[in-house]
Amino acid sequence: MxxxxxxxxxxxxxxxxxxxxxxxxxxxxxxxxxxxxxxxxxxxxxxxxxxxxxxxxxxxxxxxxxxxxxxxxxxxxxxxxxxxxxxxxxxxxxxxxxxxxxxxxxxxxxxxxxxxxxxxxxGVVRVETRKCISFYQENHESSNQVLLNFAKLDFNIVQRLHKKELSDLTR
Missing domain, CATH: 1.50.10.130 (Terpene synthase, N-terminal domain)
Incomplete structure (x- = not known):
């Protein structure tokens, strides 16, 4: 790319x-x-x-x-x-x-x-994102729960999309 x-x-x-x-x-x-x-x-x-x-x-x-x-x-x-x-x-x-x-x-x-x-x-963007979510989640005193939930939701949606694409390829 x-x-x-x-x-x-x-x-x-x-x-x-x-x-x-x-x-x-x-x-x-x-x-x-x-x-x-x-x-x-x-x-x-x-x-x-x-x-x-x-x-x-x-x-x-x-x-x-x-x-x-x-x-x-x-x-x-x-x-x-x-x-x-x-x-x-x-x-x-x-x-x-x-x-x-x-x-x-x-x-x-x-x-x-x-x-x-x-x-x-x-780093791979999605892997780095996952690490950041974990670090941010553990840092309770400064965590913004709305932002954290949005990041988790985004990560899970993209992960599901990739799984679907992989399963479509194997059919």
Whole structure:
């Protein structure tokens, strides 16, 4: 399947990303990753605000595990020549591996372990969706039940459709 890359006008992206809290690395990384996953080329300059004067990622980011994980997943969608994302990938892999043993057997530890083993970029969409549903369901304090139920319903409908298509092929 051929994938088309769509270039967003940098000003429209900058306007859009400016609506996100400029200090919320998780939100910026998530927006960046989702746009890149859908074939949009967006600038990685939004990540520069999380670096120090030497161009290294700020050390205080290691205290924000969810943000580190989001940056790690976003960095996987880098293209050639995006040094800040190369640096982000190296930084987050190192830090997540150091953090992982300290998290014991938590849901977050499982999520990080899976992310380090299986690249989100190379994952099968439906399998990744199923993993996200499980992680989201276990995280009770922030789960939106309507969104969770919708995701489960969508997953089950698509799964039934695939089963039907397979059974039609074997007839």
């Amino acid at each position: 051929e994938k088309h890359v769509i270039f967003l006008d940098s000003t429209s992206y900058e306007d859009w990303i400016s609506e996100v809290d400029g200090n919320d690395l998780h939100a910026i990384a998530l927006c960046f990753r989702l746009l890149r996953q859908q074939g949009y080329y967006v600038s990685c300059d939004a990540f520069r605000r999380f670096t120090d004067d030497q161009g290294d990622f700020k050390k205080e980011l290691v205290n924000e595990v969810h943000e580190m994980l989001s940056l790690y997943e976003a960095a996987q969608f880098r293209v050639h020549g995006e040094e800040i994302l190369d640096e982000a990938l190296t930084f987050t892999i190192t830090q997540l591996k150091l953090i992982l043993p300290k998290l014991s057997n938590s849901q977050l530890a499982q999520q990080i372990s899976n992310a380090l083993k299986f690249s989100i970029k190379d």
